[in-house]
Structures are given as structure tokens and as C-alpha cells.
Amino acid sequence: MGVKLLDLISQNSELKGELVEKFSAVIDSGSFILGPEVELFEKNVADYLHCKYTLGVSSGTDALLLALMALNIGTGDEVLCPGYTFFCTAGCVARLGATPLFVDVNYDDFCISIADLEAKITPKTRAIIGVHLFGQACDCEAILELCRQREIKFIEDCAQSLGARRNGKQSGTFGDIGCFSFYPSKNLGGFGDSGLVCTNDESTYEYMKILRTHGMKRKYFHSYVGGNFRIDALQAALLNIKLKHLDRYIGGRIGNAEFYLEKLAELESLRLITLPKVAAGNKHTWNQFTVKVHASERGKLRQYLLDRGIGCEIYYPLPLNRQECFEKYANNLPVAERLASESLSLPIYPELAANHLSLVVSTIEDFFG
Numbered sequence: 001m002g003v004k005l006l007d008l009i010s011q012n013s014e015l016k017g018e019l020v021e022k023f024s025a026v027i028d029s030g031s032f033i034l035g036p037e038v039e040l041f042e043k044n045v046a047d048y049l050h051c052k053y054t055l056g057v058s059s060g061t062d063a064l065l066l067a068l069m070a071l072n073i074g075t076g077d078e079v080l081c082p083g084y085t086f087f088c089t090a091g092c093v094a095r096l097g098a099t100p101l102f103v104d105v106n107y108d109d110f111c112i113s114i115a116d117l118e119a120k121i122t123p124k125t126r127a128i129i130g131v132h133l134f135g136q137a138c139d140c141e142a143i144l145e146l147c148r149q150r151e152i153k154f155i156e157d158c159a160q161s162l163g164a165r166r167n168g169k170q171s172g173t174f175g176d177i178g179c180f181s182f183y184p185s186k187n188l189g190g191f192g193d194s195g196l197v198c199t200n201d202e203s204t205y206e207y208m209k210i211l212r213t214h215g216m217k218r219k220y221f222h223s224y225v226g227g228n229f230r231i232d233a234l235q236a237a238l239l240n241i242k243l244k245h246l247d248r249y250i251g252g253r254i255g256n257a258e259f260y261l262e263k264l265a266e267l268e269s270l271r272l273i274t275l276p277k278v279a280a281g282n283k284h285t286w287n288q289f290t291v292k293v294h295a296s297e298r299g300k301l302r303q304y305l306l307d308r309g310i311g312c313e314i315y316y317p318l319p320l321n322r323q324e325c326f327e328k329y330a331n332n333l334p335v336a337e338r339l340a341s342e343s344l345s346l347p348i349y350p351e352l353a354a355n356h357l358s359l360v361v362s363t364i365e366d367f368f369g
């Protein structure tokens with residue numbers, strides 16, 4: 001019996017009849033890009049987030065790129081972002097000719113360190129990208145405070161955190177713009193690439209709407225240089241169906257996380273493993289369940305699990321400050337570098353069977369003897 005790191009088939013097959021019926025309706029509608037399904041999806045997500053404006057876009061990456069473009073970030077600007085995150089958080093900054101300045105993260109929650117963030121603000125800092133890594137929000141209130149004092153913009157990278165709350169408020173609704181991904185492995189996973197931006201500011205929304213379609217206000221009259229950041233009707237249609245189940249999916253992840261936290265507690269008390277921590281006030285949505293194991297043991301544990309058919313993954317093996325393409329922005333981030341050598345993510349998807357969860361735990365216990 002193996003345990004996959006992620007099984008997309010079980011979640012989607014439960015909805016197959018409804019999805020096929022909806023796809024058939026979209027095919028018959030002849031409307032494949034933007035259109036009514038997309039508008040409905042935008043409204044549904046806005047209601048879910050309690051946010052005024054949302055726009056469906058082509059991916060989480062494009063959501064970030066669009067957000068940065070809408071804030072007119074470019075050459076000469078510095079954008080502070082955590083060094084421990086998926087590449088594109090900083091890749092989008094560099095693509096616009098701005099400088100990504102890497103900030104260290106907290107060992108406990110993997111999120112941006114407020115102390116290091118404050119220390120790295122310069123007169124060139126135009127924006128901070130806070131990443132709600134693995135499904136729990138970073139310290140949004142502290143970031144907002146730093147931003148307010150200095151007129152710095154706050155972009156939230158919520159690619160992994162749809163549904164996460166901080167002190168009751170949805171992630172993505174603290175800053176100027178929230179950026180979401182519906183990549184298949186996310187808590188709300190599509191059948192391909194898609195994403196969404198949200199904001200409570202009307203003019204930012206209007207600007208992003210124009211930028212989403214090549215900066216066109218009227219057809220073939222371009223006011224700005226935008227891009228093709230549009231979302232497909234088929235993606236929106238299926239996401240409309242899956243969104244209704246999102247809280248149940250998140251509930252499944254929370255249940256699985258609670259199981260691991262309880263069953264692996266003894267290994268933690270023996271200091272063989274460090275379990276993920278939920279910061280005060282956070283509702284964690286567990287897009288990933290990431291443990292930490294001493295660097296000398298991490299690779300061995302990973303191989304031990306893989307050899308026994310248990311999926312696991314290292315998110316992320318190299319922090320952004322050490323990536324080849326970011327050589328000119330390299331700096332020292334002790335915690336990010338330590339996390340890159342210690343982190344190991346375990347299967348956590350909502351449909352995991354109880355015997356699979358137990359097998360993951362017992363195999364880790366066997367490894368440590």
C-alpha cells in the first residue's frame with residue numbers, strides 16, 4: 001500500500017457528473033474566455049473573501065505580475081519578499097526590472113520575519129510581498145503598520161492560502177492586492193492554470209481590469225502596456241462548482257493535520273522532528289504539512305519514505321537568495337537556509353484515508369527506530 005503526496009483523482013471524480021454537465025453547457029455557449037462563468041466566479045470569490053473586487057486571471061504568477069504592474073512597480077524600485085517561498089514571488093519582481101530584496105523568515109511558521117523586514121526597508125522600498133506560506137497567514141497587521149508609516153504597498157501572495165484567516169479576516173484582504181492560484185495542487189485546484197486578484201480599492205480594480213487585456217480600454221485602443229492575463233471560462237466554470245466544497249476540503253486538511261500533530265508529538269518531544277506551528281490568531285488551511293528534521297537526517301527520511309511508497313517533497317530545497325538567476329541579489333538568510341535543509345512535506349490532501357495517515361506516521365516512527 002502506497003500513499004501519494006497528492007491525489008487529485010478522488011476529489012474530482014466525486015464531482016465528475018456535475019463537471020461534465022457544466023463543461024457541456026460551456027461548449028454550447030461558445031464563450032471560452034472571460035464571460036458569464038468568469039463573472040460568476042469573481043462574484044462567488046468576492047463573497048467568500050468578503051472583499052469588494054476580484055478579477056479572475058490566467059495563473060497565480062500572473063496575479064502577482066498584474067498586481068505589481070497595477071502598483072506601477074518597475075526599474076529603480078525595491079520590493080521586499082521572503083527568501084523562502086516559491087520562485088515566482090520574486091521572479092515577477094525581477095521581470096518588471098525592479099529589485100527583489102530577500103528577507104529572512106521565522107523558523108516556527110515559515111513566514112516573513114517582521115524584524116528582518118523592518119531592518120531591510122530603504123527609501124527605495126515600494127512594496128512588500130507577504131507570502132502566506134503552506135496555508136497560514138503571515139503577520140499582516142505588523143506589515144500593514146510598517147507600510148502605513150512609509151507609504152509602502154502590501155501585496156499578499158495567497159497562492160497557498162485561500163480560506164486562511166487571521167484574527168477572523170480572510171487572507172488576501174489585508175493588503176492592497178491579494179493574489180491567488182488555482183494550480184491543481186492548491187486547496188481550490190483547477191484543471192490547469194488559473195488565478196485571481198482581489199482588492200477593496202475601486203481604482204486599483206479598474207486599472208487591473210484594463211491591464212488584464214493588454215491595457216485596452218476600448219477594443220484595439222491601448223491606454224497602457226498590459227498583458228494577456230485572462231482566465232478561461234472552463235476553468236471558472238469548474239472552480240465555481242469546486243468552490244462550494246472548499247470549506248469541506250479545508251476541513252479535511254485540518255483533520256489530517258490534527259492527526260499528524262497528535263501522533264507525531266512524541267517524536268517531537270524526543271527532538272527527532274519539529275512539527276509545524278500555528279501562529280496565534282491564525283486559521284491554517286494546511287496546503288502543506290511541513291515537518292523539520294535535522295539536515296543530516298532529512299534526506300535519509302525522505303528516501304526511507306519514498307522507498308516504502310510514501311510520497312513526500314522538499315518545499316523548497318534552495319532559498320531564493322541562493323538561486324542562480326538571483327545571484328546579484330544574493331544575501332545571507334540563516335533561517336531560510338536552515339529551513340531549506342530541514343523541511344519535508346508529508347501527504348495532507350483532504351481525501352487521505354485514515355489507514356494512509358496511520359501508515360505515514362508509523363513509517364516515520366520506524367525510521368527513527
Ligand SMILES: Cc1ncc(COP(=O)(O)O)c(C=O)c1O
Pocket residue numbers: 059060061062085086088089131157159160180181182183193194195
Ligand atoms: C507561494 C506561491 N506563489 C505563487 C505561485 C504561483 O502560482 P501559479 O502556479 O498558479 O502561477 C505559487 C504556485 O505554486 C506559490 O506556491
